[in-house]
Amino acid sequence: MIKMTLRSLWIPLCALLLLNACKKDSTLQLNQVALTLTLANPPELTDAKVSVLKVTFKEINSGKETVSTNVKDQKMNISLSEGSYDVSLEGTVEYKLNGETRSRKVGALKQGLVLTGTQHEENLAMFTVLEGKGFVIQEIFFTGTQTAQNKPYTGDKYFVIFNNSAETLYADGLVIAQSDFLTTQKRAYTPDVMSQAVAVGAVIRIPGSGKDHPVLPGKSIVIADDGINHKEFNPVSVDLTKANFEIFTPNREDIDNPQVQNMENVYSRMVFHDRGFTSYxxxxxxxxxxxxxxxQKYDYSYSLLVNGVVYPMDQEEYKIPNSWIIDAVNLSVQSEFQWIVTDPSLDMGWTFCGKIASDKTRYGKSVRRKILSTTTEGRVILKDTNNSSLDFDAEAIPSLK
Amino acid sequence: MLKQLKVFIVIMIAGIGFSHASDTTMVDSLALLKRVREYHAPVTQFTDGFYSNPALKYYARNSSLTELNAGYNANKQGRYELQQGNGGQRFGFNTEAFLKHKGKDALWGSAAYSNGKRKNVRWNESSDYAIVAPYVMADTVGGDLAYEEYSFSGGYGILFGKTTLGITGKYRALLEYRDIDPRPKNIVSDLEIEIGASRALNQKYQLAMGLSARKYSQENIMKFYSPLGTPMVYHMTGLGTDNKLIAGNKLENYYTGSGYSFQLQLAPKDKIGLFSTLEYRDFSVEKTTQIVLQVLPMSELKSKLWKGELAYLLGDQERQYGVKLAAGNEQRSGTEAKFDNRGQDNIVQIASSKNYLNEQSEFRLTGIYNVQKEKAVSWQLLADIGYTADRTEYVDPARSMDFAAISGGLNVGLSSLMGKSLVQASVGAMLSKNTNATRSWSDLNTSSAVYRMLENNYAYHISDYQQLNLSARWDYPLKNGMGISLKSSYSYTSFDSKYTGNQFLLTGGITF
Structure with missing residues (x-):
């Protein structure tokens, strides 16, 4: 009786256990989406045809990058796993102008392309890349430094503007503006003017009548937050007494070094965002x-969602038309990035110091434009492809250190 | 919460002592040392797993015993998994009691408190790694983690003719923290209730069935006090991967788990004959991350565990010998959410996929020869040989790790009455030899911190090692059926010429 019970109980149970132990679980799943990407040529080019092209798909959860160069009849077919993708395109198109075949660099950017299900079709509009040959932003030191007491030190931040041309240019009237929108906070701002202008929250201008501030080819000027020797207060900081200009805000607790000419405050107060959430x-x-x-007033509205309640918000700022903009640099941090706050034709990437909000490693670091080449005369030419992700060295050692 | 637990534990210990003391008329008939010997005999531990069902607990012991111990434990390892730390130290006290009213019922309970530190914990700021891994919050800073742990359990089994019914409840609370940046503060609550019923098949065998339900929660919140900011905090997703979108400073996590199990046993009342147990456990843990105004459902980890043991023990009251075959398999699979933050609604879940799989299997054959004498020297010989295998896969990026080992050991124990004292000692040796070792994380840069972490853990898992175990226990009876005990054990592990491990334990207590 006992033997019968044991057999009837144990044989099937042990078999079940062993079967389960030996079973290979093949249920790992990664849903694939068949994406058809249709490329639209820049509207200003006639009879344009893609000649060289590279499209990068970056899935923002895994960080995995998939690169494809296979384009046929302006279409790209690719299989990608489900996810949210930042899609960037670099390439060259050939087009006709006055009967001649010419080529032009093109770019395209699509942020947050959500791929789910089995199939997806998407259009990607290309724009021509106008590489800078005049003034460019060479460096932004926006993080400040750290004191021996492990406290943040401010006032030692600066911009470096570089003459990337072969001619002497005059800095008189050059404007530096800080974006009003944050790259870490995407909202539906109405009206949406981003394809025509950049919304700005602070604007400063280099004074001068037109020929007061020549900048030789391959040379630069420095615009300091406070044009003093900060090393006297923090040995690991920088000496900005030789800056060409400083930012001074009257009637505030701001330092004014009379030896350094002040920038003109055009609109609001220029305060560097030390975590790098704004663009310039x-x-x-x-x-x-x-x-x-x-x-150029820009009155916009947006909806603020708090605890499920929508609050309509209105704000009054300014905008700078894209056609007035010489150079643009988007800044952000990996953990908080949501969008670039310029039209991609101005800058289709972003650079950074620190990888998270309040990253303690960001202090004493700047973003510096890469060197593209040096002429036989020794003139440095900086890289400017209107893609800050590629054009800048992130988390670089500040040049004035 | 924890203060209430402390009070509860104190009351429980007092309660156990009181109830046992009131039962002295029964237990005085048995010598204390004989009962201690029964409880700590290797042959008892050899068969204990077959009596875990609350309906069989009654048959687990022939006598009643209460033990109150306080002890210190320290360990350190040269080879280790970074997420678990390289050792630690612990001070604690615990009490265990088993009260048997023959032919009627049995009552049992335990309570324990530990205060200790886990040292050099890296890439993990969450608690209970074995339960929530790989979905832990992590950073590259890490450090020592202090903890306080409380646990208690209690159960009751009662006989109704040929039927025995039993119930057991277990509760564990853990507080784990660090006082310097990064400052995790983790609070764990783990509750399990199990019921069982057994039926006598004949004069010798009991067939039992048990069911349990479990509820688990962990609050895993980290803070930084540095005015300069914070380091990168990762939300790991298996084999060194993490969700890049959520990485940064999202520091508030909650783990919620629930599960059930069933078990089936066949066991002899007199612990001689055929033993068998089969157990299935199903448990899942969901991790959510709280950010401003949002709760993100990050992952769900599902665990399915099968375990079976079959043993046969021959002999009589003075001599037993037998073998035990154990097999087990656990599959842990993880489903992870994918999010989008490029829209205007902060972070939105857009998809999910089953990315992670870990499978562990073990087979072990154990043999025992036990000679139990009343007054002369008793001795035992235990030998075992087993095979363990572990396989982990991550689908995107494709990474994997496989390793397996054969291990075996030999343990000799002696037990003797020396005057009024009972002295028990054992010496054991164990060898483990890796038989399979493959891994693939070719997408990683060899200079990256994640690569170094994975390589370190892999080296630990595939290490051959030899281990020496020594233990000794001394019991001395006092008046009124009470006694004192002192126990010490030492374990030395040699991974290879460079890495060793040491573990030391010293406890003292009273028995009655």
Whole structure:
């Protein structure tokens, strides 16, 4: 009786156990989506045809990058796993101008392409890349430094503007503006003007009548937050007494070194975002600051969602038309990045110091534009492909250190 | 919460002592040392797993015993898994009691408190790694983690003719923290209730069935006090991968787990004959991460565990010998959410996929020869040989790790009455030899911190090692059926010429 019970109980149970132990679990799953990407040529080019092209798909959860160069009839077919993708395109197109075949660099950017299900079709509009041959932003030191007491030290931040051309240029009237929008906070701002202009929250201008501040080819000027020797207060900081200009805000607790010429405050107060959530543009106002202040107001609205309640918000700022912008640099951090706050034709990437908000490793680091080449005369040419991700060295040692 | 637990434990210990003391008329008839010998005999531990069902607990012991111990434990290892730390130290006290009213019922309980430190914990700021891995919050800083752990259990089994019914409840609370940046503060609560019923098949054998339900939670919150900011905090997803979108400073996690198990046993009342047990455990843990105004469902880890043991023990009251075959398999699979933050609604879940799989299997054959004398020297010989295998896969990026080992050991124990004292000692040796070792994480840069972490852990898992175990226990009876005990054990592990491990334990207590 007992033997019968044991057999009836144990044989099937042990078999079940062993079967389970030996079973290979093949249930790991990665759903694939068949993506068809249709490329649209820049509208200003006639009879354009892609000649060289590389599209990078970066899945933002895994960080995995998939690169494809297979384009046929302006279409790319690729299989990708489900996810959210930042899609960037670099390439060259051939087009006709006055009967001649010419080529032009093109770019495209699509952020947050969500792929789910089995199939997806998407259009990607290409734009022409106008590589800078004039002034460019060479360096932004926006993080400040760290004291021996492990406290943040501010006031030692700066911009470096570089003459990337072969001619002497004049910095008079050059404008540096800080974006009003954060790269870490995407909202539906209405009206949406990003394809025509950059919304700005602070604007400063280099004074001068037009020929007061020549900058030789391959040379640069420094615009300091406070143009003093910060090493006297923090030995690991920088000496900015030789800066060409400093940012000074009257009626505030701000340092004014009379030996360093002040920038003009055009709009609001320029305060570097020390975590690098704002972007910066270099521009020239064709009709002066009064025209800018009169005609470029940007009143926008957006919805603020708090605890499930939507609050309509209105704000008044300024915008700088894209056509006035000479150079643009988007800044962000990996953990918080949501979007670039310029049109991709100005800058389709972003650079950084630190990888998270309040990253303690960011202090004493800057973003510096890479060197593309040096001429036989020794003139340095900086890289400017309107993609800060590629053009800049992130987390670099500040040049004035 | 923890203060209430402390009070509860104190009350419970007092309660056990009181109830046992009131039962002295029964237990005085048995010499204390004889009962201690029964409880700590290797042959008892050899068969204990077959009596874990609360309906069989009654048959696990022939006598009643209560033990109250306080002890210190320290260990350090040269080879180790970074997420678990390289050792630690612990001070604690515990009490265990088993009260048997023959032919009627049995009552048992335990309570324990530990205060200790886990040292050099890296790439893991969550607690209970074995339960929540690989979905831990991590950083590259790490450090020592202090902890306080409370646990207690209690159960009751009662006989109704040929039927025995039993119930057991277990609760564990853990507080783990660090006082310097990064400062995790983890609070764990783990509750399991098990019920069982057994039926006498004949005069010798009991057939039992048990069911249990488990509820688990962990609050895993980290803070930084540095005015300069924070280091990168990762939300790991298996074999060194992490969710890049959630990485940064999202520091508030919650693990919620629940599960059930069933078990089936066939065991002899007199512990001689055929023993068998089969157990299935199903448990899942969901991890959520709290960010401003949002709760993100990060992952769900599902564990399915089968375990079976079959043993046959021959002999009589003075001599037993037998073998035990054990087999087990656990599959842990993880499903992870994918998010998008490029829209205007902060972070939105857009998809999920089963990316992670870990499978562990073990087969072990153990033999025992036990000679149990009343007054002369008793001795035991235990030998075992086993095979363990572990396989981990991650699907995107494709990474994998496989390793397996054959291990075996020999343990000799002596037990003797020396005057009024009972002295028990054992010496054992164990060898483990790796038989399979492959890994693939070719997408990683060899200079990256993640690569170094994976390589370190892999080296630990595939290490051959030899281990020497020594232990000794001394019991001395006092008046009124009470006694004192002192126990010490030492373990030395040699991984290879460079890495060793040491573990030391010293406890003292009273028995009655």
């Amino acid at each position: 543009v270099l521009a020239h106002f064709p009709d002066g600051t009064d025209d800018f202040l009169t005609n």
